[in-house]
Amino acid sequence: MVNKFRDIYDTLKNEINEGLYNDTMVLPTEMALIERFGTSRNTVRRAIQLLNEDGLVYSVKGRGVVILERIEIDKKSFKVGNFQGLKALSADTEVEKKTIVQEFHELTVDDSLAKKISFPVGERVYLVKRLRLIDGKAMMSDTSYFKKSIVKGLNEKIIAGSIYDHIKQNLDFKIAASKSIMKVESAKDSDFKELALGKNNCVGILENAVYNDMGKLFEYTTIRYIPNEYALISFDQN
């Protein structure tokens, strides 16, 4: 057990998914949960808050914690922010995936690049361009910029494997947070050449800015992917 509130959250989540509360569609009251788990009110409330953030329940003052109806996308898709590099997608599926490194070199950020990726002018960066194939089909192309001052010592071997494994094992900083932007744009010449677009002439774009725990941006990645294959979901309250 790491955290009490995490434990209570896991327990309740399982019980909801198993349909334990399907008769009332309401969770037990906070008082009942306090007694059951032998804990304080704040701790129970934190667990319930996590369920809220998951989109599983909705708390109503004076009534109780209502369980939300299930919808189809809960199972088929994955959350925004788990859409990193395509790991989340192929994790539990039986597909052959392959990554081709198309470009890898250093450069200095100039004016126009600075506007695109929010890195300061003059910053020394690695550029990594990779193509992702699934079952031989070119599904997406990633262009990543890494700050050399933070992500030290990249080389061809690391690039071909997992850059994030390298960060975790060899570097002394933590990945803290990321911001994503999603767009649909007309395909460029390079997209037609590289991606299995078929008759489509547009691409989905997912831009990802990643922070370390000093609050510094260290990666900016743009993913261009083909239509009809991917979905992103999100949940919002109030």
Add this chain to the structure above:
Amino acid sequence: MVNKFRDIYDTLKNEINEGLYNDTMVLPTEMALIERFGTSRNTVRRAIQLLNEDGLVYSVKGRGVVILERIEIDKKSFKVGNFQGLKALSADTEVEKKTIVQEFHELTVDDSLAKKISFPVGERVYLVKRLRLIDGKAMMSDTSYFKKSIVKGLNEKIIAGSIYDHIKQNLDFKIAASKSIMKVESAKDSDFKELALGKNNCVGILENAVYNDMGKLFEYTTIRYIPNEYALISFDQN
């Protein structure tokens, strides 16, 4: 003042945006904020949590609350979940917008529709199909299903105005939460006819499932929009 923690959050957010902490890029410690605002630790921590959720700061145990570097998309775009009906987009811009109601009638959910929109078979619903024009250009088309048992008494006049105003003013339930799914797909014949796609042959799709405070789905809307005009952003931690 509604909430103390909300107040502290607003204050700190403004100070961050004004660059008050640009020298250290760290927020004052919790103890300092407790003294400054004359409040308890929990309340200060709730305010900081909101800043975390906004993607403005990141808390590090043992070091402090680090202010995240700014990136371009912070200003240009709007958050996922505010992408409702296009209100958020045109709110602060000087554009001529127009809505055309293309379809409005009742129907009963059958097997195939149930799979698409997660409503139970046999449920009686309103179908509303609308086209959104901005400066005379057909930017998006919305297809909405509303449960008649919850969203009562829709008519042509309400549809032409704002359905959500009708809900707020005349109906006795609250909008609680929503789930969204974002995709890119090949355009259909109807898209070519209705939308200002130009040479593009794909559309962005945003599906939205909306809940009331009883945990019941009452709306399922599919928005099909043209490329190159819209962006959605999200923020994730850990």
Add this chain to the structure above:
DNA sequence: GAGTGGTCTAGACCACGGT
């Protein structure tokens, strides 16, 4: 070792829903 944020407790009062 000093100082920071993370977890947890035990209690109080308030606002809202349903009866």
Add this chain to the structure above:
DNA sequence: CCGTGGTCTAGACCACTCC
């Protein structure tokens, strides 16, 4: 009116960062 969740307080102990 009672029971619910929402806000807030005051205090304790722990885990981590940095010097």
